[in-house]
Amino acid sequence: MSTESVEFRFLDVPDDHFAEHEEAYDELAAEVRRLVDLTIRSEVDPGAVRAATAQVRELNATLAGRVKDGPAGVTFNGTGCSWNWGNAVVGARNAIAPPLAIEHLEPGRARAEVELGAAYEGPPGMVHGGVSALLLDHLMGETASNGFTRVTFTGTLTLRYVAPLPLGPVALSARITEDDGRKVTVAASIGPAGPDGGAAVEATGLFIVPSWAR
């Protein structure tokens, strides 16, 4: 695939400037995740909902007072710190992201556990099959990156849906099965958390290390 258009942005700011901002915004995102859940599950009457909508609109006007032009991207500074806060799977400031906290067990092996609530529903009571694909794709990409030592892009991804996955705590794991430095094959699965969980979705992915990153 073509990867020329991917950009990483350098910002000449001290770590603690980011730290204070990130802490405040991360807490906001955590509260917004609860709001996303309650917007689906609340049963308060329409009048109360309209009042809530007006309040969110006001909040949005405040937050829009000073706003980044474009998406978050990935930024880094002179000390080597980098931030990925907007990512749809792991971004702490992205209320769409659960967010997934990925544990890199060793190079080429990673896992994660996360609670998936009402916002991730597909079939009634079940995790949306596409949400499993979303989380697996990300975990597998990070696994292919060998603990962030190289950039990789998804080439192909194959998912086998073997059992329904109930909403609730889920566990994911991934490991590199083949690696020639240019093409990396990763096997992964997602299933209910716990010792008897088993796999609900099994995945195989081929990840590409772009020539400029080798």
Added chain:
Amino acid sequence: MSTESVEFRFLDVPDDHFAEHEEAYDELAAEVRRLVDLTIRSEVDPGAVRAATAQVRELNATLAGRVKDGPAGVTFNGTGCSWNWGNAVVGARNAIAPPLAIEHLEPGRARAEVELGAAYEGPPGMVHGGVSALLLDHLMGETASNGFTRVTFTGTLTLRYVAPLPLGPVALSARITEDDGRKVTVAASIGPAGPDGGAAVEATGLFIVPSWAR
């Protein structure tokens, strides 16, 4: 795959009761989508963010005053109306869902266009590869359902990432390529919207019609 645990819920309520609730909650969800975006992109100072967080916390307490036990599921009533408001891709009340508005062109062929903003980011400035998988999985499942005339479940899904997909307006299309009434094969793609868009991700899926739904 096993599909015994999927439930659809009957509610004996008139259509207009739902209509008023849904209109109010849909507007709230639309405003919450803007809040999700601004939580990623806002650059107001930490003090203002902390004040916003406190306000969202209060809103959440109000909405939690009366709340459904469990996820939204799919409900239907005696007139045959059904609601899928919590779905992670098409749910109007789910701020995680763009939501995707799917156009069924004819049985076995469907398309959709949607604007994907900062909340759907993976590589800087690009749609997360897993988000493309999420949206394609849903569109392909609905396409396999032949305009909702049958229930289908994803069996396998294969995605080929052929080009990066910039954030912004995207177009998706899907069509049934094989169908024996039990197994349905669907081909689909997602790419930038517009005549010169081309495909960024190509997908093939095998969908299963469960025996109880044939």
